[in-house]
Each structure stands twice: as C-alpha cells, then as structure tokens.
Amino acid sequence: xxxxxxxxxxxxxxxxxxxxxxxxxxxxxxxxxxxxxxxxxxxxxxxxxxxxxxxxxxxxxxxxxxxxxxxxxxxxxxxxxxxxxxxxxxxxxxxxxxxxxxxxxxxxxxxxxxxxxxxxxxxxxxxxxxxxxxxxxxxxxxxxxxxxxxxxxxxxxxxxxxxxxxxxxxxxxxxxxxxxxxxxxxxxxxxxxxxxxxxxxxxxxxxxxxxxxxxx
Numbered sequence: 001x002x003x004x005x006x007x008x009x010x011x012x013x014x015x016x017x018x019x020x021x022x023x024x025x026x027x028x029x030x031x032x033x034x035x036x037x038x039x040x041x042x043x044x045x046x047x048x049x050x051x052x053x054x055x056x057x058x059x060x061x062x063x064x065x066x067x068x069x070x071x072x073x074x075x076x077x078x079x080x081x082x083x084x085x086x087x088x089x090x091x092x093x094x095x096x097x098x099x100x101x102x103x104x105x106x107x108x109x110x111x112x113x114x115x116x117x118x119x120x121x122x123x124x125x126x127x128x129x130x131x132x133x134x135x136x137x138x139x140x141x142x143x144x145x146x147x148x149x150x151x152x153x154x155x156x157x158x159x160x161x162x163x164x165x166x167x168x169x170x171x172x173x174x175x176x177x178x179x180x181x182x183x184x185x186x187x188x189x190x191x192x193x194x195x196x197x198x199x200x201x202x203x204x205x206x207x208x209x210x211x212x213x214x215x216x
Contacts, residue, residue, distance in 0.1 A: 001152075003131065003132075003154055003157075003158065004131060004151045004152065004153055004154055005151065005152055005153070005154040005155075005157075005178065005185060006140075006149055006150075006151050006186055006187070006188055006191055007149060007150050007151070007152075007178075007183040007184060007185050007186065007187065008147065008149050008183065008184045008185075008186050009148040009149060009150055009182065009183055010182050010183065010184060011181075011182035012024060012180070012181035012182025012183070013104065013181060013182065014148075014150055014179075014180060014181075014182055014183050015148065015182055016148065017100070017101070017104065017139075018139045018141060018148045019148075021094060021095070021097060021100075021139055022139075022141060022144055024092075024093070024094035025051060025094045026144075027092070027094075028050070028051035028052065028091070028092065028093045028094050029051065030175065031053075031091055031092075032044070032046060032052075032053045032091075034053070035053055035067065035082060035087065035088070035091075036040075036053070036056070039058075039063065040059075041055055041056045041057060041058055041059065042059070042163075043056070043059075044056040044057060044075075045073070046059075046074050047093065048092035048216040049096040049098070049134060050094060050095075050096060051093045051094050052088075052091040052092075053088065053091065053118055054077070054088075054091040055073075055075035055076060055077045056075065056076055056077075057069070057073075057074045057075055057076070061077070062076055063084070065078060065079050065082040065083065065084040066079060066084065067079055070195070074174070091141065091164070097137060097138045097139055098131075098134060098135055098136045098137045098138060100137075101137035101139075101150060101152065102136060102152075104138050105152070105180060106172070107136075107137060107152050107153065107155065107176070108130060108155055108172050108173040108176055109129065109130050109131060109136045109137075110127060110128065110129055110130055110173070111127070111128050111129075111130055111155075111158060111159065111162060111169060111173045112125065112126070112127050112169075112170040112173070113125065113126050113127075113162055113167050113168060113169045113170060114126075114127075114165060114167070114168045115166055115168075116166050116167070116168055117166065128162075130153035130155060130173070131152070131153035132156055136152070136153055137150070137151060137152045137153070138150070138151055140191065142194070142195065142198040143198070146199070147194055149186070149191055150180075150183065152162075152178075155173055155176045155178075156176065156177065156178065158173075159173050159174060159176070169211060208212065
C-alpha cells in the first residue's frame with residue numbers, strides 16, 4: 001500500500017507556496033554557484049532540506065580558510081571566524097518543504113495509539129512515524145511554470161491500517177481528513193502521465209525550434 005498521497009496544485013495557499021519554494025530554490029542555487037565559482041570548485045555538499053552549501057571538495061590545494069578534508073568524503077568546511085565562514089553563514093537557502101507543508105496544513109507526521117483490553121483497559125501504547133523521515137511532505141513540479149503537485153503522508157489510510165481490534169488511534173491523526181483548498185488528489189500513475197506528456201511537449205518544441213526558417 002502506498003504510504004503517501006499526491007495532489008495536483010491548482011490554486012489557493014498551496015499554489016502560492018510552491019511558487020515561493022521554486023523562487024527560493026532558484027535563489028539558493030544561484031548563491032551556491034557563485035560560492036563555487038569563487039572557490040574554483042565543482043563539487044560540494046548541500047543541506048538536503050534547505051539547499052545551502054555546507055562543505056566543499058577542493059580538486060587540489062586546500063584553501064587556507066578551510067579545514068583539512070574529511071577522510072571518507074574529502075569534504076572541507078570553513079574554519080570558524082573566517083571571511084569564508086561569514087559568507088557561508090549569509091546563505092538563506094529555502095524553507096524545508098516537509099515542515100512547511102505540514103505546519104501550514106496541520107498534517108500529522110506521527111501516529112500515537114493505545115492498546116485496549118476488554119477486561120483490563122489500557123494495556124500499552126505505541127508511536128510510529130508517518131511518511132519518510134525528512135521528506136514526509138514535498139513539492140513536485142515539471143518546470144517553474146508548472147504543472148505543480150504536492151505529496152503528504154496518506155494519514156487517513158495509515159490510521160485505518162492501524163485500527164485493528166483493540167487499538168485506539170489518538171488525535172490529531174485519528175480524525176485528520178484531506179481538505180486542501182485548490183488541490184485535487186491524483187494517483188501516482190496520473191502524475192507519471194503528466195511527466196511523459198511534458199517531456200513529449202519539450203521534445204516537440206525543440207524539434208520545431210531546430211527547423212530551418214522558410215525562405216522568403
């Protein structure tokens with residue numbers, strides 16, 4: 001069973017959010033490219049949730065303001081109280097989509113439950129994470145201009161799966177329902193079709209652009 005739910009974003013809060021996310025992501029990537037250019041490096045490490053550059057891999061001589069490379073990854077980091085440490089600290093990155101989406105739409109990212117016994121009552125409790133760690137929610141988009149989609153844990157389905165005899169699921173997961181203004185739920189197969197259609201349109205556009213102009 002799929003553990004996440006997918007929604008096409010058509011309007012409302014989610015549309016403003018995904019557009020803001022894309023703008024922040026483009027800005028963060030531009031800053032990373034500028035830092036990489038100034039350091040003359042082609043490889044680095046970025047934070048997967050914010051996109052900021054955290055470490056770099058020097059192809060040859062290590063910059064004096066950076067640490068010695070880590071043995072396992074070859075990554076160097078800015079030394080404290082240096083100009084490069086200050087430049088790295090100035091990066092704004094983008095908001096973590098998982099926590100942002102969960103917060104804005106009050107989506108539970110965990111499920112708490114109790115085991116009940118008909119004779120003795122509460123006999124224990126448990127907890128489980130909903131969705132994949134650090135990527136419980138997120139945005140999908142095929143270009144800066146869309147189509148856009150959003151995924152979240154399939155909370156109602158996961159709650160229903162947990163509701164076996166003798167199990168009581170607690171709030172807020174127990175009564176959570178999908179009600180995202182401007183979003184329409186789709187299947188993963190429907191999104192795959194959109195991806196293929198978008199790729200086909202791009203190929204067609206490139207072929208048309210490559211055609212010679214008609215003679216006058």
